[in-house]
Structures are given as C-alpha cells and as structure tokens.
Amino acid sequence: xxxxxxxxxxxxxxxxxxKELEKRILNVAVLTAQTLFESNxxxxxxxxxxxxxxxxxxxxxxxxGKAVMLTSTHNIPTIVISSxxxxxxxxxxxxxxxxxxxxxxxxxxxxxTVDLVxxxxxxxxxxxxxxxxxxxxxxxxxEDLKKLHINVITxxxxxxxxxIVDSLEGENISIVLTDYNMPNMDxxxxxxxxxxxxxxxxxxxxxxxxxxxxxxxxxxxxxxxNDFLSKPYKFTELKVRIGANLDLLELFQKATDxxxxxFLTGAYNRRYFFEASKAIIDKNYxxxxxxxxxxxxxxxxxxxxxxxxxxxxxxxxxxSLVVLNKRLRQSDLLSRFxxxxxxxxxxxxxxxxxxxxxxxxxxxxxxxxxxxDGIIIKYTVSIGVAYKKSFDIDEMLKISDNxxxxxxxxxxxxxxxxxx
Ligand SMILES: [Mg+2]
Numbered sequence: 001x002x003x004x005x006x007x008x009x010x011x012x013x014x015x016x017x018x019k020e021l022e023k024r025i026l027n028v029a030v031l032t033a034q035t036l037f038e039s040n041x042x043x044x045x046x047x048x049x050x051x052x053x054x055x056x057x058x059x060x061x062x063x064x065g066k067a068v069m070l071t072s073t074h075n076i077p078t079i080v081i082s083s084x085x086x087x088x089x090x091x092x093x094x095x096x097x098x099x100x101x102x103x104x105x106x107x108x109x110x111x112x113t114v115d116l117v118x119x120x121x122x123x124x125x126x127x128x129x130x131x132x133x134x135x136x137x138x139x140x141x142x143e144d145l146k147k148l149h150i151n152v153i154t155x156x157x158x159x160x161x162x163x164i165v166d167s168l169e170g171e172n173i174s175i176v177l178t179d180y181n182m183p184n185m186d187x188x189x190x191x192x193x194x195x196x197x198x199x200x201x202x203x204x205x206x207x208x209x210x211x212x213x214x215x216x217x218x219x220x221x222x223x224x225x226n227d228f229l230s231k232p233y234k235f236t237e238l239k240v241r242i243g244a245n246l247d248l249l250e251l252f253q254k255a256t257d258x259x260x261x262x263f264l265t266g267a268y269n270r271r272y273f274f275e276a277s278k279a280i281i282d283k284n285y286x287x288x289x290x291x292x293x294x295x296x297x298x299x300x301x302x303x304x305x306x307x308x309x310x311x312x313x314x315x316x317x318x319x320s321l322v323v324l325n326k327r328l329r330q331s332d333l334l335s336r337f338x339x340x341x342x343x344x345x346x347x348x349x350x351x352x353x354x355x356x357x358x359x360x361x362x363x364x365x366x367x368x369x370x371x372x373d374g375i376i377i378k379y380t381v382s383i384g385v386a387y388k389k390s391f392d393i394d395e396m397l398k399i400s401d402n403x404x405x406x407x408x409x410x411x412x413x414x415x416x417x418x419x420x
Contacts, residue, residue: 002121005042005053007033007067008081009060013110017054020114025121036062036070043074050074051124051149052117056081056104057088064088072097077149079116081109097147100239123246124149127172131161131190132179132208137231141177144235148242158185162193165203175204175245177229180216188216188223195224201252204245208233262336264314265321270343273335277345277393280333284347285391292346292354293396294385295404296324296361299412301340304377316377319370327361343397351387351419358383358415366413380413387419 004021008014011034018030031046033039036059043050053071055078057064065088071078072095080101082089092098099120102113130141133156142152155161158178162185165173176194178187185193191205207220207228217228226248229241260272268276284291298320305313317340324342328334333345346354362383370377384404386396403416410416 002028002051003046003049004028004030004117005033005039005046005050005071005076006030007039007053007059007071008056009034009058010056017110017113020110021117024114024118028121035059036067039067039070043070050076052076052120053078054081054113054117055079057086057092058082065092068092068095068098077120077147079113079120081113099147100236119243119247120148122250123243125151126174126246127151127153128175128177128242129153129155129161129164129173130177131155131158131182131187133157133182134179137179137208141238144238145242147235148239150242157182158187158190158193160184161190165194165198173203174249175206175242177206177208179231180207180209180213180220188219191220191223191225200224200226201249201256204249206241206245265318265336267321267334267336267342270335270337273333273337273343273345274393276333280345280347281391281393285389287348288389289348290351290387290389291396292344292349292385292387293393293400294344294346294358294383295337295397295400296342296344296381296383297404297408298340299380299382299408301379304379308372308375308377312372312375312377315372316370316379319368320365320381323364323368324361326364327357343400345393351417354385354387355415355417358385358417362413362415382407382412383415385415385417387417 006014006017014032014034018032021030022028031042033042053076055067055071057068057080059067068078068080075097078098080092080098081104082101083105084103089101093101100116102109102116106112128145128150130138130152132138138154142154145152153164155164161176161178178190180187187207194203194205205225207225208231209216209228210231220228227241227245229238260268262269281291304316324334331347335343337343362381365379365381368378382404384400384402384407386399386403390396399418403418407414407416
C-alpha cells in the first residue's frame with residue numbers, strides 16, 4: 001500500500017484533502033500532520049514507505065518552508081502548497097525533491113492537488129529510454145526523471161536505442177526521448193525504425209531538438225514522433241510533456257482494454273479470443289505444429305451463487321483467473337467465454353506438456369481455498385481439451401466442448417483430452 005504524507009496547519013483542509021485523496025486513489029493510506037513536530041513523528045515511523053508528501057509551507061511551530069526541507073532531505077517527492085507570491089517559494093522549488101507547487105489562493109486548489117498527486121503516483125515506475133550522444137544531457141535527463149520516480153534507461157545513439165527496444169520487444173518502455181544529431185543512427189531514423197514496429201498508442205516518442213531547428217521538428221513529426229521538447233529545457237516543461245504523454249498512453253490502453261477485456265475478471269473476451277486466435281492458429285499450421293484448445297468450466301458454480309450470493313460468486317470467479325494464470329505462459333491466450341467458462345489456446349506445445357499443464361491446473365483449483373469475510377470457498381473445475389494440428393478454431397472448440405461434456409458426465413474435477 002502506498003502512503004501519502006499530508007502536512008497542513010488547517011484541520012478542515014487536512015480532513016477534506018485526506019478524504020478526497022482516499023476516494024480518488026486506490027490502496028492508499030494518508031498520514032496527516034498539522035505541525036512540524038507531528039511531521040517529524042510521522043516521518044520517524046514511516047519514512048521509507050512514503051511515496052509522496054504534500055506540504056503547506058506555513059506551519060505555526062516553524063519558519064516558512066521548514067517542513068518542505070524536512071521531506072526533501074528524507075528524499076520524499078514533495079508537492080508544495082503556497083501562495084504564489086510567497087518569496088520563499090522560488091527557492092524551495094529548486095530543492096531536489098520538490099515536484100511542483102499548488103497555489104493555495106486558487107479556487108480549486110484541493111482538486112488540483114488531488115489531480116497532481118494521482119498523476120504523479122500513476123507515473124511512478126514507468127520506464128523511459130533517453131537517447132542522446134551528449135553524456136551531460138543524458139545525465140541531466142536521468143536526474144530530472146528520477147525526481148519523478150521514473151525508471152531511466154540510456155543509449156548514446158539511435159542504433160543502441162533500437163537494439164534496446166528490440167531486445168525488450170518494446171515491453172515496459174513507455175516513452176523514447178530522443179536527440180536529433182547522433183553518430184551511427186540519428187533521432188529521425190530511429191523514430192522511423194521504431195514506428196515500423198510500434199504504433200503511437202503503444203510507444204510515445206518525444207523528439208529533442210534546438211528550438212530554432214524547425215526543419216528537424218517537421219521531419220520528426222513526419223517520421224512519427226508524438227511530441228517534442230526543445231533544448232535547453234526547463235524541468236517543468238519536461239514534467240508536463242512526460243505527464244501528458246504517459247496519460248495518453250494510459251487512455252489508449254484503457255480504450256483497448258474496454259473493447260477486448262471482460263469487465264469482471266479482466267480476462268480477454270470471446271470476441272478478442274476469436275480475433276487473436278486466427279494469427280496464432282495460422283502460424284502454427286504453417287509450422288506444422290500442434291495446438292491445444294481447452295474449455296474450462298467451474299463445477300457446480302450455481303451452488304456458490306445460490307448459497308452465498310452473486311457478490312461472493314463474482315469474487316470466486318475473479319480468483320479463478322489467479323489460479324489459471326499460475327500455469328499459463330505469456331503467449332497463451334486466455335479468455336472468459338461467458339458465465340463460469342474459460343477458453344485457452346496454447347501454441348507449439350507437446351501432448352505430454354499439455355497433459356501435465358492441465359492436470360496440474362485442475363489440481364491447483366482442487367487445493368485452492370478462497371477466504372471471503374470468514375467464509376471458505378472451494379471449487380473444482382472440469383477441463384476438456386482438443387489437441388491436434390488444425391487451422392480451424394471452430395472445429396477445435398467443438399472438440400474441446402465434447403471433451404468437457406465427457407469430463408462433466410463422468411464425475412467432474414477431471415481433464416479429458418481428445419486428440420482427433
Ligand atoms: Mg546530439
């Protein structure tokens with residue numbers, strides 16, 4: 001659980017902010033302090049676990065800004081609440097861990113604070129690849145991005161950057177921040193090469209160039225860059241660009257999830273299963289490799305709903321995803337077909353491994369106990385599997401359905417595999 005430290009002299013504001021933050025951000029504990037003394041105490045007990053601090057610079061028991069210096073020396077990213085005219089503000093903003101400030105005189109200062117905290121926390125632990133042949137700039141970017149709790153990987157030219165992205169298959173890298181002029185491969189060529197593989201909704205590319213170089217900028221945008229940052233840059237500018245690009249990526253992700261995933265369990269939906277299975281099946285048929293399609297159904301699931309109600313039934317369903325995922329590989333396609341039925345497509349797997357995998361899965365369900373509000377729920381599953389070379393997903397599903405039917409009719413809690 002993440003912890004937020006809130007330091008403010010006004011108890012009414014403190015309470016409102018705490019409530020709003022808890023409402024908006026999931027799994028968060030908000031610690032509060034009204035004085036420098038209380039802040040010290042809170043830090044002594046929780047120092048390591050505080051993700052962010054929000055600090056009003058005027059406290060009754062200390063000179064302005066003391067609490068900000070305190071959180072900053074404890075290496076806690078800090079948002080300062082202050083009046084914009086405050087003289088000590090500018091100096092505080094230059095402190096290592098101060099991220100931003102909120103003008104306390106503005107009408108919507110509470111909602112701005114909550115927005116800013118939510119965005120900052122959301123961006124924690126995202127990864128950015130910084131590409132620049134200047135060591136000085138690489139280091140400056142790295143330091144600034146670390147302030148935002150962003151992981152940084154660096155590369156000194158386009159070729160190295162491309163290799164890094166390629167070896168990670170784009171996984172986990174959200175943004176590539178790239179310079180223009182570099183040896184081996186320049187920023188524009190890098191952008192073009194990356195765009196052949198990664199669309200704008202998966203990977204953001206921010207170009208860095210001198211403000212007066214309009215030609216470079218145009219080329220960058222044509223090559224597929226999302227955004228640009230001019231050199232030399234200000235920290236605030238970097239922060240805003242990064243924040244906006246990460247937000248956009250998240251929106252794209254959400255839209256894709258809404259279309260492809262089942263709302264309750266987060267598993268892919270039936271429509272996506274059919275769509276994605278096409279390419280997998282074609283590929284394996286060409287390779288002359290066998291595939292397995294499994295239909296998994298929770299035994300007597302109706303009893304759980306009837307006995308404990310649908311809310312508990314829903315929790316039990318979500319739990320099944322956890323158990324299923326324990327044995328699946330990244331490349332396996334899992335989908336909730338409806339109700340308490342799931343389908344899995346496994347590519348390039350031997351019959352022996354298929355048997356082991358599903359037998360082990362069945363056993364994991366049998367031994368799994370779900371504890372909800374003091375109630376212990378257990379259930380088993382029946383699994384029907386089709387295993388063969390095939391280019392026809394409908395045929396495979398029909399076979400696995402028949403196998404499932406057989407498993408259900410011969411006692412449940414078992415795996416039946418049909419190979420033809
Ligand atoms: Mg350069």
